[in-house]
Amino acid sequence: MSLLGDIITIVAVSAGAFFFLAGTVGLLRFPDTLTRLHALTKADNLGLGLVVLGLLPQAASLRDGFKLVSIWLLGLLAGATVSQLIARAARQGESAR
Amino acid sequence: MSGVTVFGLCAAAAVGLGLYGLITNPQPLRKIIAFNLLGSGVFLLFGVIGRRGAAAGMGNDPVPQALVITGVVVAFSATALAIALVLRLFQTTGSTTLSNAAPSGTGSNPSGD
Amino acid sequence: MSIATIFEIVLAAVVLGLGIWTIVVRETYSATVGFVAYGLLVALIWVRLDAIDVALTEAAIGGGLGGVLLLGAAAQLRDSEPAVTDAAGNAVRVCAAILSALTAATLAGAVLVLPDPAPTLAPAAVSNAWATSLANPVTNVLMAFRAMDTMLEKVVLLLAIIGVWSLAPDSAWGGHPGPRHQADPHGVLVFLARLLPPIGIVVGIYVLWTGANHPGGAFQGGAILAAMWLLAIMAGLADTPPVSSRRLRLILVAGPGLFLVVGIAGLLFGSAFLSYPPAQAKPLILAIEVAMILTIAATLGLLLAGAPERRTGQ
Amino acid sequence: MALKAASRAAWFLCLWLVLAGADPADIPAAAAAIAAATWTSLRLLEPSTARRSVRAIGQLVLLFLYHSVVAGTDVARRALDPRLPLRPGFVAYPTRLSSGIRRNVFTTLTSLLPGTVPTGEENGQLVYHCLDVEQPVVAELAAEEAALVRALYND
Numbered sequence: 001m002s003l004l005g006d007i008i009t010i011v012a013v014s015a016g017a018f019f020f021l022a023g024t025v026g027l028l029r030f031p032d033t034l035t036r037l038h039a040l041t042k043a044d045n046l047g048l049g050l051v052v053l054g055l056l057p058q059a060a061s062l063r064d065g066f067k068l069v070s071i072w073l074l075g076l077l078a079g080a081t082v083s084q085l086i087a088r089a090a091r092q093g094e095s096a097r
Numbered sequence: 098m099s100g101v102t103v104f105g106l107c108a109a110a111a112v113g114l115g116l117y118g119l120i121t122n123p124q125p126l127r128k129i130i131a132f133n134l135l136g137s138g139v140f141l142l143f144g145v146i147g148r149r150g151a152a153a154g155m156g157n158d159p160v161p162q163a164l165v166i167t168g169v170v171v172a173f174s175a176t177a178l179a180i181a182l183v184l185r186l187f188q189t190t191g192s193t194t195l196s197n198a199a200p201s202g203t204g205s206n207p208s209g210d
Numbered sequence: 211m212s213i214a215t216i217f218e219i220v221l222a223a224v225v226l227g228l229g230i231w232t233i234v235v236r237e238t239y240s241a242t243v244g245f246v247a248y249g250l251l252v253a254l255i256w257v258r259l260d261a262i263d264v265a266l267t268e269a270a271i272g273g274g275l276g277g278v279l280l281l282g283a284a285a286q287l288r289d290s291e292p293a294v295t296d297a298a299g300n301a302v303r304v305c306a307a308i309l310s311a312l313t314a315a316t317l318a319g320a321v322l323v324l325p326d327p328a329p330t331l332a333p334a335a336v337s338n339a340w341a342t343s344l345a346n347p348v349t350n351v352l353m354a355f356r357a358m359d360t361m362l363e364k365v366v367l368l369l370a371i372i373g374v375w376s377l378a379p380d381s382a383w384g385g386h387p388g389p390r391h392q393a394d395p396h397g398v399l400v401f402l403a404r405l406l407p408p409i410g411i412v413v414g415i416y417v418l419w420t421g422a423n424h425p426g427g428a429f430q431g432g433a434i435l436a437a438m439w440l441l442a443i444m445a446g447l448a449d450t451p452p453v454s455s456r457r458l459r460l461i462l463v464a465g466p467g468l469f470l471v472v473g474i475a476g477l478l479f480g481s482a483f484l485s486y487p488p489a490q491a492k493p494l495i496l497a498i499e500v501a502m503i504l505t506i507a508a509t510l511g512l513l514l515a516g517a518p519e520r521r522t523g524q
Numbered sequence: 525m526a527l528k529a530a531s532r533a534a535w536f537l538c539l540w541l542v543l544a545g546a547d548p549a550d551i552p553a554a555a556a557a558i559a560a561a562t563w564t565s566l567r568l569l570e571p572s573t574a575r576r577s578v579r580a581i582g583q584l585v586l587l588f589l590y591h592s593v594v595a596g597t598d599v600a601r602r603a604l605d606p607r608l609p610l611r612p613g614f615v616a617y618p619t620r621l622s623s624g625i626r627r628n629v630f631t632t633l634t635s636l637l638p639g640t641v642p643t644g645e646e647n648g649q650l651v652y653h654c655l656d657v658e659q660p661v662v663a664e665l666a667a668e669e670a671a672l673v674r675a676l677y678n679d
Contacts, residue, residue: 070542149326416553
């Protein structure tokens with residue numbers, strides 16, 4: 001059981017780290033603010049979700065697991081709303097130019 | 098070299114950086130940021146010393162921790178007051194410099210109320 | 211060299227790099243952004259130093275609220291930037307660099323020759339914890355062993371808010387601090403400001419409550435509550451109260467006032483100023499903390515809002 | 525109204541239990557936190573009157589998780605591709621959802637859809653920024669809207 005848990009942790013956290021890395025590469029390579037937002041929101045949300053998923057088998061109790069999931073949900077809410085605010089500002093800045 | 102020493106050296110460098118910025122940056126807002134950098138270096142030194150004094154099952158001596166918490170809040174209040182002063186200066190004179198020429202030069206460049 | 215040490219070196223290097231960036235970058239706005247990132251990473255250093263209480267305070271107040279304050283000011287002062295030409299001369303720069311390098315070197319030397327074993331008050335703080343029956347030693351130090359500091363710090367908060375308010379133009383005295391924010395009522399900011407504050411209130415009160423036994427306390431909880439209030443203000447769902455409001459003033463003096471009353475009671479009936487009778491120590495400290503969280507949340511929020519700008523009723 | 529308040533309070537009670545655990549000594553703080561949160565929540569966000577379907581909500585969650593994975597993989601592929609295959613542009617999407625909270629929920633959900641970031645409204649239509657304008661973005665958005673309506677806003 002604990003071996004299976006450890007395998008899940010290693011695979012999921014590594015995958016999460018990979019998506020964070022890909023998101024950061026996108027942030028550096030993509031040409032403008034709006035395309036960079038895609039890289040950040042999509043890849044980082046999936047990355048955070050995978051890290052949380054990977055940590056779930058290591059949680060000491062059910063409550064700790066719920067805590068981890070609520071961190072992911074709050075991260076999602078923050079990412080999704082703030083990205084829209086930035087996107088709106090970026091679009092208005094673009095059309096003003 | 099242990100991690101605690103690394104952070105101690107980092108804190109010392111932050112104090113030096115803050116001091117340099119405080120002296121050389123002409124804009125008050127930049128001076129405020131530099132001063133906060135200096136302060137955070139001092140707080141970190143407290144933290145490093147408290148970490149070395151870990152005992153009785155605690156990872157960090159609670160007394161310096163409590164002093165730093167108090168210090169962070171006081172630093173925040175001082176920063177808020179300083180920023181309010183800068184904004185008021187900008188509103189009344191239209192300039193944010195503290196240079197010697199400011200009292201005579203302000204009349205030519207009023208943009209605030 | 212262990213993995214932990216490599217992580218710590220990288221963390222320290224990134225923090226220093228951000229520190230250098232905030233000092234040397236040309237645009238003030240970039241400097242403030244750099245400083246916010248610096249504050250959040252410094253909170254990570256505090257975690258590595260096993261000082262979770264400080265890490266929470268640094269992340270919430272140093273990085274979070276302080277960052278909002280600096281960003282707001284930088285945005286307002288953005289237009290004034292080109293006017294500034296009187297940069298320091300080369301001689302001043304060289305002297306400042308030498309002075310700063312000497313200071314940093316002295317401190318670094320002091321860090322390297324710190325005595326071993328280090329002096330510590332941790333055993334004293336832990337062995338006297340019975341006097342308050344709180345399990346978090348940091349809260350014990352803040353609220354009991356060094357209660358004087360904490361009380362005076364509340365007074366400093368009050369003085370700061372009085373200082374900020376007194377910068378109001380005569381015509382605006384007694385009015386609402388800061389501009390009245392108006393956001394698109396169907397926009398995402400308003401959506402977030404409707405959804406998040408109740409969650410933040412639960413988390414803030416939890417952080418206050420758990421501070422008795424685990425990392426947390428009135429400062430960290432108060433900062434969370436202040437942030438939720440500010441979110442509602444910025445979305446235009448709430449307004450700052452006028453500074454002439456009696457209720458507001460009562461909240462502002464509640465924390466230091468109750469602290470002072472309890473302190474004087476200790477002087478009259480107990481052994482010294484701010485001495486709690488051990489049997490009632492926990493309820494007394496909790497009562498003070500509840501008053502303090504209200505004061506802290508109100509003060510932090512109003513410090514961010516700034517000086518009064520509008521008359522009441524305008 | 526009382527029922528709505530009770531259901532909100534139940535959510536905040538769950539949040540408190542996740543944070544603090546169940547301890548009788550916590551009751552005063554938990555009661556204060558839940559009361560304050562419920563009061564604020566009812567003041568800030570009026571209860572919705574629409575019917576909700578648990579099954580449809582489950583389907584929406586699954587769809588959302590699936591989209592998160594597809595979206596993350598899609599962006600990662602484009603970011604790591606040496607040719608950087610991007611055809612960015614704006615797409616207007618006419619939604620039937622009423623302005624306000626419902627639209628906000630929709631845009632927040634769809635900001636996690638593959639290749640789209642909502643950038644506000646123009647002339648009553650939602651304007652999306654797309655990484656690749658040749659993808660069937662509008663059709664996907666319509667499917668997502670239908671799933672959302674089935675789950676939360678079936679009135």
